[in-house]
Amino acid sequence: xxxxxxxxxxxxxxxxxxxxxxxxxxxxxxxxxxxxxxxxxxxxxxxxxxxxxxxxxxxxxxxxxxxxxxxxxxxxxxxxxxxxxxxxxxxxxxxxxxxxxxxxxxxxxxxxxxxxxxxxxxxxxxxxxxxxxxxxxxxxxxxxxxxxxxxxxxxxxxxxxxxxxxxxxxxxxxxxxxxxxxxxxxxxxxxxxxxxxxxxxxxxxxxxxxxxxxxxxxxxxxxxxxxxxxxxxxxxxxxxxxxxxxxxxxxxxxxxxxxxxxxxxxxxxxxxxxxxxxxxxxxxxxxxxxxxxxxxxxxxxxxxxxxxxxxxxxxxxxxxxxxxxxxxxxxxxxxxxxxxxxxxxxxxxxxxxxxxxxxxxxxxxxxxxxxxxxxxxxxxxxxxxxxxxxxxxxxxxxxxxxxxxxxxxxxxxxxxxxxxxxxxxxxxxxxxxxxxxxxxxxxxxxxxxxxxxxxxxxxxxxxxxxxxxxxxxxxxxxxxxxxxxxxxxxxxxxxxxxxxxxxxxxxxxxxxxxxxxxxxxxxxxxxxxxxxxxxxxxxxxxxxxxxxxxxxxxxxxxxxxxxxxxxxxxxxxxxxxxxxxxxxxxxxxxxxxxxxxxxxxxxxxxxxxxxxxxxxxxxxxxxxxxxxxxxxxxxxxxxxxxxxxxxxxxxxxxxxxxxxxxxxxxxxxxxxxxxxxxxxxxxxxxxxxxxxxxxxxxxxxxxxxxxxxxxxxxxxxxxxxxxxxxxxxxxxxxxxxxxxxxxxxxxxxxxxxxxxxxxxxxxxxxxxxxxxxxxxxxxxxxxxxxxxxxxxxxxxxxxxxxxxxxxxxxxxxxxxxxxxxxxxxxxxxxxxxxxxxxxxxxxxxxxxxxxxxxxxxxxxxxxxxxxxxxxxxxxxxxxxxxxxxx
Numbered sequence: 001x002x003x004x005x006x007x008x009x010x011x012x013x014x015x016x017x018x019x020x021x022x023x024x025x026x027x028x029x030x031x032x033x034x035x036x037x038x039x040x041x042x043x044x045x046x047x048x049x050x051x052x053x054x055x056x057x058x059x060x061x062x063x064x065x066x067x068x069x070x071x072x073x074x075x076x077x078x079x080x081x082x083x084x085x086x087x088x089x090x091x092x093x094x095x096x097x098x099x100x101x102x103x104x105x106x107x108x109x110x111x112x113x114x115x116x117x118x119x120x121x122x123x124x125x126x127x128x129x130x131x132x133x134x135x136x137x138x139x140x141x142x143x144x145x146x147x148x149x150x151x152x153x154x155x156x157x158x159x160x161x162x163x164x165x166x167x168x169x170x171x172x173x174x175x176x177x178x179x180x181x182x183x184x185x186x187x188x189x190x191x192x193x194x195x196x197x198x199x200x201x202x203x204x205x206x207x208x209x210x211x212x213x214x215x216x217x218x219x220x221x222x223x224x225x226x227x228x229x230x231x232x233x234x235x236x237x238x239x240x241x242x243x244x245x246x247x248x249x250x251x252x253x254x255x256x257x258x259x260x261x262x263x264x265x266x267x268x269x270x271x272x273x274x275x276x277x278x279x280x281x282x283x284x285x286x287x288x289x290x291x292x293x294x295x296x297x298x299x300x301x302x303x304x305x306x307x308x309x310x311x312x313x314x315x316x317x318x319x320x321x322x323x324x325x326x327x328x329x330x331x332x333x334x335x336x337x338x339x340x341x342x343x344x345x346x347x348x349x350x351x352x353x354x355x356x357x358x359x360x361x362x363x364x365x366x367x368x369x370x371x372x373x374x375x376x377x378x379x380x381x382x383x384x385x386x387x388x389x390x391x392x393x394x395x396x397x398x399x400x401x402x403x404x405x406x407x408x409x410x411x412x413x414x415x416x417x418x419x420x421x422x423x424x425x426x427x428x429x430x431x432x433x434x435x436x437x438x439x440x441x442x443x444x445x446x447x448x449x450x451x452x453x454x455x456x457x458x459x460x461x462x463x464x465x466x467x468x469x470x471x472x473x474x475x476x477x478x479x480x481x482x483x484x485x486x487x488x489x490x491x492x493x494x495x496x497x498x499x500x501x502x503x504x505x506x507x508x509x510x511x512x513x514x515x516x517x518x519x520x521x522x523x524x525x526x527x528x529x530x531x532x533x534x535x536x537x538x539x540x541x542x543x544x545x546x547x548x549x550x551x552x553x554x555x556x557x558x559x560x561x562x563x564x565x566x567x568x569x570x571x572x573x574x575x576x577x578x579x580x581x582x583x584x585x586x587x588x589x590x591x592x593x594x595x596x597x598x599x600x601x602x603x604x605x606x607x608x609x610x611x612x613x614x615x616x617x618x619x620x621x622x623x624x625x626x627x628x629x630x631x632x633x634x635x636x637x638x639x640x641x642x643x644x645x646x647x648x649x650x651x652x653x654x655x656x657x658x659x660x661x662x663x664x665x666x667x668x669x670x671x672x673x674x675x676x677x678x679x680x681x682x683x684x685x686x687x688x689x690x691x692x693x694x695x696x697x698x699x700x701x702x703x704x705x706x707x708x709x710x711x712x713x714x715x716x717x718x719x720x721x722x723x724x725x726x727x728x729x730x731x732x733x734x735x736x737x738x739x740x741x742x743x744x745x746x747x748x749x750x751x752x753x754x755x756x757x758x759x760x761x762x763x764x765x766x767x768x769x770x771x772x773x774x775x776x777x778x779x780x781x782x783x784x785x786x787x788x789x790x791x792x793x794x795x796x797x798x799x800x801x802x803x804x805x806x807x808x809x810x811x812x813x814x815x816x817x818x819x820x821x822x823x824x825x826x827x828x829x830x831x832x833x834x835x836x837x838x839x840x841x842x843x844x845x846x847x848x849x850x851x852x853x854x855x856x857x858x859x860x861x862x863x864x865x866x867x868x869x870x871x872x873x874x875x876x877x878x879x880x881x882x883x884x885x886x
Contacts (some may be wrong), residue, residue, distance in 0.1 A: 005316055005320075006315075007267075007268060012052055012053035016058050022768075023066070029074055029078065029130065030415065042066065043616050046063055050275070054873070058275065060098045060099050060100055060270070061098075061317040064166075066518070067094065067099055068090070068169075070246055072088075072405075073558060075127060075168075075169045078127045079120075079123045079124070079127055079170075083123075083171060084171050085112055085120070086111055086170045086174065087109075087167065087178075088107060088108075088170045089107070089168060089173035090106065090108075090168055091162070092104070092106030092139070092161050095164045100273060100277055101274060102137070102277045103137070104139045105136055105138045106163075109140065109141070109213075109389075110143060110148065112144070112173070115144060124142055128811035145692060147175070152774055156188070156193070158199065160234050162236075163234055163237045165178075175350065182651040190239045191336070193334070194235065194333070195342075198329065201227075204221060208221070212315055215287065215464060216287055217284070217457055218284050220273065222318060228271075228321050228325040229325075232253070232262075232325055232328045235332055239332055240252075248328065253328045263816065264756065265317050265320050268313070269658050269810050271297060275293045276289075278296065279292055281339040285314075287460070290311070294309070296305040297310060311457075311499070312456040312458075314457070315456035323397065324403065330397075339357065339358070340357065340360055341360060341395060349385070352364065353375060354378075354396075355364070355607065359391055360392065361382065361383055361386075362395050363395060365399075366399045366772065367399070369403025370402060370406055373403065373414065373417070374411075374414055376411060376443060376446070377417045377447075380434050380437065382836055383434060384427055384433075384434045386540065389518045391436075395572040397441075400441060400443070400857075404441075408445060409424075411447040412447050412448045412449075417447065420599065422538045425507055425511075428503040428504055428506075428507055429480065432477045432817065435473060436477065439469065439473050444469075450516075450534075454469050454472070454515060454518060459471070465601040466599075466853075471599050475596050476507060476510045477597075478596075479497075479503075482497070489605060490594075490608040493594050499583070500584070500588060504544075506592060508534075509547075509548050509555070509592055510592060510595060512534060513555045516529075524552065524554070528549045528552045530552075531548050531551075531552040531553075549586075551592055553595060558589050558597070559597060559617070562588050562612050562613065565856055566815070566845055566858060567845075568668075568670070568741075570669075573616075573631060578631075580620065583621060586621060586624065594679040607702065607707050608737065622634060628663050635756045636668055638671075639672060643835055646663065646676050647659065648682065649677070649680040650683065662683060663683070665747070666743055666749075667741055667743070669742065670741045670749060681698075681700075681710075687718065695713035695720075696711070696713070697709060697771050697774060698710040703761065706736050706759075707723075707754055707762045708883075709754050710750070710751050711750040713748045714747050714748075716742065716746045716840060717835075720739075720778065721740065722832035722834065723831075723834045724750075724752065725827040726777070726785050728752075729785070732757055733762070734756070734757065736755055736845045737752070738752045739843070739845065740841050740844045772883060785829065799819070799821035801818070801819070801820040801821075802818075802820070803816060803818055807866060812860075813859060814859050817854060817856050817857075818879065819854050819875060820846050821852065822853040826883070830857075832882070833878050834875075837871075837874065837875060839859045839867070841859055843858035844857050844858070845857075
């Protein structure tokens, strides 16, 4: 028996129509203003019905009846009661009498004659125009019966809509003629209809990244959403000829228990969708009103706990609907074809427990998993050893659901299961596929309680697109997919992956890296302890155990160092070498980090990010490979090698003496950051530039990433960086990253990567205008800044400003990290605050992660000295005051 998932909202058991009625009776269609007011009152009425606790089933049925009344009044007024050849019919959700708040009102105006006469056309146009004048969201089509049948032959959406209709007004004979035509016409034969719906569903799943675990799910269209329930109903109506009062149980597609589960899931999704519609006209449960929705549904109001509880229930409901949908689709295939899948294949008996049917695995004994829970793990081992098995047969799926629900203890407590799970982890080529299948069937949660704790755990940020468990599975998938990726930004990943000695440890660390999320505190440190216990329980060696534990504890460190520290700083490289100790640890951590980042969303990893991480990885690997203990000397050697390459590249374009003289002015960190080709481009233009009073500005485009601005200025004014950032903010450009270096003559070398509001490079035509604007504002001495107003800004996160000083007593500059909520104009505020106090920026690294900005700066006072304690305190106060204004 399934465990019931119910909305905590208290249901009002009174009869809605009796105790809280609404009517459009007496509506004057000649008074548009008053009619619109009644429509607005109806919307408020529907919201009030929900707030009063009436069941959503009753509300949407009641709303459908009220709209029937409205349509009838308008129809009779504008078309007339005597229209023997016309009928007004509800289709879509309205046709099912499931009229949700703010959902389209789908109408079919039908004629039973060969064509609609001109007088009727005029009346119909007047009717439809009036509905639009009322500002109703309608979807309307006007057709003859013949046209309707022909249109449905070519469009499965129309065919599906015609399966669920109801008569509103006009001629009942016309409506009956349509139903007879649908029943007697042989279009959309059953097999064609099934395959079209099956393919349509797969395409919909793909559009939602084939996961139920999106952090902003679409309640209607998400895998496991209401559309999955509707597909089941449509197939039973079309293929099994189910009648209006038939159920999926009565037609033999679901058992009594499964049908009760179906209804419970439907009720849950009805409630969530209605609460969403009280806040939005779309079906998407957006982050910015999830707290409001969870409160409306009775989950509570304090903190994130109510949202977490609601999202867990929602994901479990999605999962159940998806499973029920797969059961129904397979059973329909069995009833109509006698087999599951597109082509018949002779069954292959694998052993006395399992049989292969085409691409599906099935059980021979429906009670197998109940009588012997270890067979659950054997099922997945069997799939792992037979690559052409892709799915679980309906009989096996039902047996697995029942066996999983009757478990008395987690599978991890059974030694045989632990041995089998360890075997899966060791099969690194197929482990991603098997672990994903175990995740989709909720067997991972049945195996280890730690996974059950993160299952469906929402992540409240703009960085992650998925829940914690789904993200972890995607990290595991990435380990294999990126190792074989042909994309240039994963070239280093492929190379590093090949150097790893034990890939099982990488798979295991990927599985466990976020296992302690949601418990408060440092999830990486807590996860390391969990990982250690897990490895000991599964008989990993001591070295393997310590490696996995270290990877889990350290899985954020490479990202933090690469994006929030000055990786051209020799001290940073040296400290990271001490941290990783050897190349195997570095290689494992690099692959885990890239797989982790790439699993957050599709757009976060790109060639720019690849360059940053490549730079850090190669610097650390180079330093680790040196026999000398002097890492600084090793780094300097690498910088000298780059200098020689640059000299060679520019040997025919620049005077050697001038080039050498300028190269000697550049800091080692500059050579560590840029590739020889970039340095050559910079130096060639600098040596040709003869305007000392104005900075040199160069632009380069990186497709799909952004536009890079290179600035060379002999005037190291504290206002320089702030004025450039201010100009970009005024132009509504988004700064992605920035680096600043000073020559030994205190000339400024700065690169800024930026994008337009759509996250793309700037049009080349706009760059000349941007150059002129920057040059015109470069001498500005004002530290005030009026921020352009952003449209449709959603400030839903609370990220308090945090300023941390990272410098030590031996540093010649002050290093600080500013973490705060990312907002438009943020960098300009920071730069102008430095300028206001007369502080020079000697290095910078700008990073945005979701809604949070983590910006690193190295600064000095006007005399080139690090800040005193008093100056630091003053700077902290000024920064917080400036950033709190945004």
